[in-house]
Amino acid sequence: MIKVGILDGQTVQALIVAKQLSKAGFRVILFCDSRLSYGYYTKYAHERLICPSPETQIEEFNNFFLKYIESNGLDVVVPMTDYSAKYLSKNKAVLLDKVAFSIPDYEIFMNGYDKNQLMKVCLNNNIPHPMTIDLSSLEKGSEVMGFKFPALIKPNQAAGARGFKKVKSFKELWKSYETIYKEFGDCHAQEFIPKGGRQFEAQILIKENEVLMSTINEQIRYYPKEGGSSCFNQTVENDHIIEICTKTLRLIKWEGFADFDLIEDPRDGSIKIMEINPRVPACIKASVIAGVDFPKAIVELSLNQPITTYAYKPGNYLRYFSLDLLWLFSSQNKLKLLKSWLNNFFSRKHFFQDGEIMDPVPFIVGAFSGIVKQLDPKFRSKKRGLNKALLFVIEMDMLLLLV
Structure with a gap:
């Protein structure tokens, strides 16, 4: 059985990645920096390891990872965060002799990941950007x-x-x-792009300048409302977005998976590239429910196997329930917004990003870990208005598990 390691497996996106890879017949190993997290408790992982963080303990993580590979073997590795993706790219020459993965060479990686360098590429090639x-x-x-x-x-x-x-x-x-x-x-x-325009996130898998598959989410709501994470998304189609993102990847000679953040400027209606995330995003489940199995395709690409083709079927909704609930509670007109907030809640096209009935433990632990963060004075000072929602979050988390 092919062994696939998921770096930063504590993240919420690790839930759907582990599920899809397990369903595809791979043995899934999670490398986590915390037990108190979403990913660690998913039933779809065959093995879970607590390890140093590739963000804050780079050298320690490198020693741990190399020792694990030498002792246990690993066929493929897939990163869940910018930091683990950067680690793989920076150490690519050494690591590729030991484990397969699909990450650009470091110079190319930085041309996409470094926001300032990416904006220079856009400027020099007439690609819309702020x-x-x-x-x-x-x-x-x-x-x-x-x-x-x-x-x-x-x-x-x-x-x-x-x-x-x-x-x-x-x-x-x-x-x-x-x-x-x-x-x-x-x-x-x-x-600063003013309010009023739509925001999008585009996922693309590219090999030798050919787009193998692509999906797009329209990000409908965020928490916090100013510069926060998306908490309610809808899968959509937009050929122009794929066109400008593909042009960018070809210019910097990117290979593998890339996730773009884009924004519509309400002043002229143009859609502008903001940044590239060089790893699987938190909302990757939106692509999966729309019929495109990026996790499996990334492993196939890493192993140089034929890539399975998929039919993209947009129009589904993905809700990060805990964050979306906080969005509602931070709103001034909660009762007026409640009806629209519940739209599509029980629809067959509606899915939850942070859990599911068949794998409920990550949802409970993940929500609890979020509450622990809210009780931290330093974190709370940065996220005003969360404390009032804590009790309701607990109650609604338990209610959702019973639905």
Whole structure:
């Protein structure tokens, strides 16, 4: 039986990845940095290992991973986070002799993963993107004529929205820059796209410039509402999005899986590329329920096997229940929004990102781990308004398991 390792297996996306790989006949091994998490308790894993984090303990993780491979063997490895994907790319020359995976070479990887480098590729090739300036190339206190405010300071290599800061002028930008730079490294400034446009996430598997499969999610709701994670998505079709994403991947010579974040600018209706996530995203289950089995295809590509073809059937909904519930509770008109929030809740086209009836334990443990985070004063100070929702989250988590 082919052994497939899932790096950062504690994540919510590890649930559907483990399920699909297990159904395909692979032996699934989770490498987790915590037991108190979604992925660790999925019934679809054959083996679970607690290991150092590839984000905060890179050297320790490398030693652990190499020792495991040498002692136990591993056929394929698939990363769930930016950090484990970066680890594989950076150590590709050594690791490919020991285990198979599909990650671009490091220079190519960084051209996509580094947000500032990606924006330069878009600028030089007339690909729609927000106006961006490289702060590392400027003298502190200087200004760039024509740059639009408000804007966001963004670390070049931070995952998610960590380190992002909204500013209204160059004076405010440079005042905030030093603190962000000290924690996250080089940054860029990017025009802030105003509210009113749609947001999308596109998944593409590409080999030798040929798109093997693709899917798109329209991100309908987020939590927190400003710069948060998507909590309610719908699978859609949009040829233009696939076209500009494919053009970008071909320009940087990307091979394997890529996940794009895009935003529609309400001022002119254009859809702009924001970033590339070089790994399986949290919402990958949306692709699976739409008929496209990316987890299995990634393993097939890694092993240089024929890639199974799939018929993409959009129109399904994916809800990250815990976050979507917090979205509702953070809204001002909760009762008015409740009816629309419940739309498609019991539809056959509606699915839950953070659990399912046939694999309920991850849902319970994952929700509990979220509550533990809310009780942490440092985390709570960054996420105002969550405390009021804690008791209701517990009650609704248990209710959903009974539905």
